[in-house]
Amino acid sequence: MVEYLEKIYPIGGKGGAPFQEQKIKEIGLSTGSFVDAIYINGVRNGGQGGIETPRLVLSSDEIITSMEVRSGGYIDYLKFTTNKGRWIAGGGPGGMLKTFENIQLIAIGGRAGLLVDYLEFRMLIDSTIHPKPS
Numbered sequence: 416m417v418e419y420l421e422k423i424y425p426i427g428g429k430g431g432a433p434f435q436e437q438k439i440k441e442i443g444l445s446t447g448s449f450v451d452a453i454y455i456n457g458v459r460n461g462g463q464g465g466i467e468t469p470r471l472v473l474s475s476d477e478i479i480t481s482m483e484v485r486s487g488g489y490i491d492y493l494k495f496t497t498n499k500g501r502w503i504a505g506g507g508p509g510g511m512l513k514t515f516e517n518i519q520l521i522a523i524g525g526r527a528g529l530l531v532d533y534l535e536f537r538m539l540i541d542s543t544i545h546p547k548p549s
Contacts, residue, residue, distance in 0.1 A: 419519065419539040426513060427525070427533035428488035434460040436524030436537065439479060442495060443470040446505030450490040450531040455523055462529035471495065471503040479520035482536065485510040490531040495520070517541050 443454035445465035452461030485492035492506030518538045525534040
């Protein structure tokens with residue numbers, strides 16, 4: 416039987432105003448060279464720029480199982496993939512890449528202004544794998 420550990424991974428810079436952590440039921444992005452905004456359950460967190468992606472609405476048996484994040488002072492790029500192979504992605508090539516595999520993303524909170532500055536990812540990880548951001 417797999418035992419899961421709950422972890423919070425903070426990524427990004429120090430700017431922006433805080434936004435409350437929310438459990439993920441629907442996620443969307445507005446991006447250009449950076450992640451301008453992240454939509455969590457229909458709520459926009461971030462600025463008004465960028466091109467909006469279609470929203471990824473999770474079904475009752477669907478979870479986000481992998482992520483790619485590029486960041487420096489801001490969140491440059493995000494990609495979320497579900498256990499059903501559906502995904503959403505956007506942003507630019509800057510920042511350092513971190514990947515998360517074999518996870519169950521529970522919630523996202525963070526800080527945002529004109530761009531998304533910082534995100535905290537609450538996730539369950541398989542205790543036998545101990546995934547760490549690469």
